[in-house]
């Protein structure tokens with residue numbers, strides 16, 4: 001049932017090009033978005049989720065703002081449900097959950113129901129409680145995810161959220177047909193690019209053998225790569241039990257730089273986009289303190305800034321906007337191979353459950 005893979009996690013990582021293409025086939029007809037929502041008149045989007053799903057929301061905040069100019073916030077469900085959030089009748093609330101049964105997310109949905117115009121959910125299990133209690137449930141089409149660490153559900157959540165941001169851009173008059181077609185072409189390129197990234201698994205395993213000896217690891221990213229740094233750190237800690245933190249690159253000098261020495265690997269997620277130079281300057285601050293930098297970038301980025309780094313992973317070129325979907329793969333593979341090198345239980349990490357139905 002693991003289809004020749006040693007672990008469900010490896011199988012599910014490898015399934016991503018296929019399931020992403022399936023989800024695209026479901027939601028995209030040629031250049032038309034097949035999503036039954038209309039964002040005209042929506043004042044604000046409030047997104048709520050837990051764990052990896054909350055990082056998908058965090059990435060999507062950048063998309064809703066940049067693509068659709070739509071005010072957007074997100075929160076983790078356990079905070080949202082108790083902090084008396086101020087919602088408005090023109091707001092929509094969006095809940096993201098693989099299982100659709102996460103107790104805090106469901107409670108947050110029930111709270112929001114009284115306060116917002118519409119409840120939309122992005123779920124993997126269409127028969128789940130969260131799906132049933134939503135006005136509209138959008139399936140992510142990832143198929144059954146067995147590994148406790150979420151992988152293919154994350155990238156499929158990101159895809160559906162990206163499509164929602166595009167729909168919002170169209171409905172709000174922010175995206176003309178040409179711009180929409182450009183974004184859709186960038187999304188359609190992702191499965192092929194993911195296949196390319198999966199071929200880097202062997203290189204990543206080599207780096208992971210060293211990473212497995214670390215006590216602490218930092219992940220850095222800027223813009224929509226910041227939440228991906230958080231996701232990379234979460235994945236590494238939950239399956240390899242190595243302490244890891246994700247930071248926005250610009251926050252480095254506000255505290256975490258004190259941790260840097262030659263024993264702390266720092267993983268920098270930085271495609272050659274508009275923020276690249278800024279991230280590189282943060283990376284150089286790490287290297288000046290003997291930090292071991294692993295730069296994950298594209299060809300241009302690695303050629304420009306990779307010379308003195310400890311290690312480099314050269315990703316295929318992709319649209320900067322949707323790079324978080326592609327860069328999720330090396331983050332997952334790093335965690336996976338590090339855990340394998342350490343010999344931990346990859347699919348069933350200690351203390352964790354696949355579906356968290358108690359708060």
Ligand code: F6R
Nearest residue numbers: 051052053097098099102149150
């Ligand atoms: C991490 C992970 C968890 C879940 C979280 C939410 O790899 O899997 O952080 O993302 O427990 O679960 P769902 O999406 O089922 O609500």
